[in-house]
Amino acid sequence: MCALDIEEQAEVEPAFHRTPSARMAVARMRTGVLDGAEDELAEEVPVALEYNGVSHAVMLATPADLEEFALGFSLSEGIVASSAEFYGVEIGFGAAGITAHIDVATAAFMRLKERRRSLAGRTGCGLCGADSLAQVIRPLPFLAPTRALSGAAIRRAVAQVRQQQPLNRLTGATHAALWCGRDGAPRAAFEDVGRHNALDKLIGGLHLEGADLQDGFVLITSRASVEMVQKAATVGIAALVAISAPTALAARTAQDCGLTLVAFARGDDFVAYAHGANIAMDKA
Numbered sequence: 001m002c003a004l005d006i007e008e009q010a011e012v013e014p015a016f017h018r019t020p021s022a023r024m025a026v027a028r029m030r031t032g033v034l035d036g037a038e039d040e041l042a043e044e045v046p047v048a049l050e051y052n053g054v055s056h057a058v059m060l061a062t063p064a065d066l067e068e069f070a071l072g073f074s075l076s077e078g079i080v081a082s083s084a085e086f087y088g089v090e091i092g093f094g095a096a097g098i099t100a101h102i103d104v105a106t107a108a109f110m111r112l113k114e115r116r117r118s119l120a121g122r123t124g125c126g127l128c129g130a131d132s133l134a135q136v137i138r139p140l141p142f143l144a145p146t147r148a149l150s151g152a153a154i155r156r157a158v159a160q161v162r163q164q165q166p167l168n169r170l171t172g173a174t175h176a177a178l179w180c181g182r183d184g185a186p187r188a189a190f191e192d193v194g195r196h197n198a199l200d201k202l203i204g205g206l207h208l209e210g211a212d213l214q215d216g217f218v219l220i221t222s223r224a225s226v227e228m229v230q231k232a233a234t235v236g237i238a239a240l241v242a243i244s245a246p247t248a249l250a251a252r253t254a255q256d257c258g259l260t261l262v263a264f265a266r267g268d269d270f271v272a273y274a275h276g277a278n279i280a281m282d283k284a
Contacts, residue, residue, distance in 0.1 A: 017045055017093045020064040020191075021171050042173035044193050046097030049073060052109045053101075062167070062174060062192040063098060065201045066091050069192075070100040072204030076231035078138070080108045083207045140230060143258035146238040148182045148216050150280040151270075154241055156184030157219045158265050161243070164189035165221070177202040178219040179211065180241075187216065195222035196231065203235050213237050217260075224263050224273075226250045233257045239278070241265050246273050 028037040049057045070089040074080045085105040092099040157180040168174045175195040179188040190201035217239035224242035226249040232240045239260040246263040254261035254274035261274040
């Protein structure tokens, strides 16, 4: 377990840096009448990820669960080989955004320097700023077949997903990533304006809790892109279920690395795009 500390600064910083949403005045048209009203909007804040004092990436993210985000990003991008190489993070709030000052093992930092990879994040951007094709399609471990996925579990998870999205109910602008047990019941959920960020937060949260990543599956409310498959596979998650569509590259990548990929999971229906034989249907 790593020490996670919040760096408190003496000066007063804008409140939007610390809250996941903000209330704003709007003009709303209803039944032909334009009236003044208020609406709740999801915040989107630049978050700089700094490793051992060196800036590595800037992502636009929801300013919540940032410790989990820092750890999850570090693991899912292969910056640290395990949480043991992640020594801690301090979150600094500034006028221009947020900085996650991450302390990692020397070996991890040396690997990071060798990669010389620089990302510039935008909402839903994927691998923005990767400077070579080899960095986009990276080697993945081959996963053992999942023992935690069934048709009944998928249906139960999908039926409960809205209950796990309070920020999205408030703003309508965020994605969610859920960790579901073998029975399909959600055990953990994280939201963010970026689908990759939501998954990274979930991965970080699971590692902090010491969860058994072979004993459940991930449900995401977004499409299943290749980056989502890569992030899941990199940390050893063997089953990914998406509410929306997959890409062809995501399906091929899942097939190659042994990840069970399910998409269009809506109501009682879903489509298995990779390793569908791993899904137990006897409890459906």
